[in-house]
Amino acid sequence: MENILEVKNLCKSYDEFSLKGINFSLEPGYIMGFIGPNGAGKSTTIKAIMNLIKTDAGQIEIFGKDHLKYEKEIKEKIGFVYDENYFYEELTLKEMKKIIAPFYKNWSETIFEKYMKQFNLSLKLKVKELSKGMKMKYSLALALSHDADLIIMDEPTSGLDPIVRSELLDILYEVIQDERKSILFSTHITKDLDKIADYITFINDGKLVFSQAKDEIIESYQIIKGDTSALTENIINHFVGLKQHSFGFEALVKKEIIKKSPLKDSVIYEIPTLEDIMVYTVRGKINV
Numbered sequence: 001m002e003n004i005l006e007v008k009n010l011c012k013s014y015d016e017f018s019l020k021g022i023n024f025s026l027e028p029g030y031i032m033g034f035i036g037p038n039g040a041g042k043s044t045t046i047k048a049i050m051n052l053i054k055t056d057a058g059q060i061e062i063f064g065k066d067h068l069k070y071e072k073e074i075k076e077k078i079g080f081v082y083d084e085n086y087f088y089e090e091l092t093l094k095e096m097k098k099i100i101a102p103f104y105k106n107w108s109e110t111i112f113e114k115y116m117k118q119f120n121l122s123l124k125l126k127v128k129e130l131s132k133g134m135k136m137k138y139s140l141a142l143a144l145s146h147d148a149d150l151i152i153m154d155e156p157t158s159g160l161d162p163i164v165r166s167e168l169l170d171i172l173y174e175v176i177q178d179e180r181k182s183i184l185f186s187t188h189i190t191k192d193l194d195k196i197a198d199y200i201t202f203i204n205d206g207k208l209v210f211s212q213a214k215d216e217i218i219e220s221y222q223i224i225k226g227d228t229s230a231l232t233e234n235i236i237n238h239f240v241g242l243k244q245h246s247f248g249f250e251a252l253v254k255k256e257i258i259k260k261s262p263l264k265d266s267v268i269y270e271i272p273t274l275e276d277i278m279v280y281t282v283r284g285k286i287n288v
């Protein structure tokens with residue numbers, strides 16, 4: 001199936017940071033979580049996809065087309081939701097909508113009204129009267145009302161309470177049910193992705209760590225716990241990450257590695273969460 005989004009060898013350098021050849025792709029009908037610690041390059045990648053910054057190298061295709069050559073046509077079909085406020089504070093939601101809607105050929109008043117009702121948002125409210133969660137819902141209602149096939153969200157759940165977050169995740173899940181739309185969703189809150197993501201793209205310090213099906217990722221790692229006396233330098237070298245404490249050690253390892261390790265029968269095994277995988281990969285081997 002044709003990819004909805006394909007990022008190939010994306011490079012962008014700032015004075016103190018660079019994106020180093022990022023590659024990933026997303027098929028229709030899926031949610032991709034885009035994770036990485038602060039400063040990993042998530043927003044920079046998203047800005048490059050949205051053509052908000054000039055890149056140094058690489059190619060981005062959206063709906064199978066070059067995102068620069070076909071920018072106008074492509075943007076008709078993208079719903080972009082991000083944290084920074086791009087609305088006029090003094091306008092009502094109805095007035096703000098009137099400014100945004102004409103930019104889109106496929107704008108549907110019926111869909112907009114449906115989401116405003118579902119999200120419990122009154123058109124009479126002023127932008128400045130909205131809470132963070134309400135603003136996020138309003139952004140999403142706008143993004144969904146022009147029949148976008150790719151929804152790109154930069155940290156949509158940050159700063160939202162667990163109830164609004166959970167509501168938002170349910171909505172996103174509902175959106176992809178027609179198997180035509182896809183969502184790229186950057187976040188630090190990996191718990192949200194445990195719930196709804198099909199694929200995870202993980203970047204760290206501008207480099208791609210992996211871009212893979214979530215279940216495959218979880219399957220390929222293992223948390224192990226055991227007695228520190230069993231550790232040797234050679235064993236530790238094969239760990240992705242290690243934490244030592246007074247009672248023993250805890251480590252993240254690749255399953256294929258632990259199967260061959262002398263430790264294999266002497267440790268306790270646990271299934272890692274996405275958070276474990278992210279934290280151990282970024283922090284590496286502490287207290288070693």
Ligand SMILES: Nc1ncnc2c1ncn2[C@@H]1O[C@H](COP(=O)(O)OP(=O)(O)OP(=O)(O)O)[C@@H](O)[C@H]1O
Nearest residue numbers: 014015016017036037038039040041042043044045
């Ligand atoms: N316009 C810019 N000029 C110089 N450096 C920049 C610019 N924009 C971003 N950076 C740097 O690029 C790096 C990556 O930033 P980016 O916002 O992409 O990270 P992020 O993964 O989205 O982080 P966070 O989770 O904190 O939002 C940071 O070190 C940041 O300081």
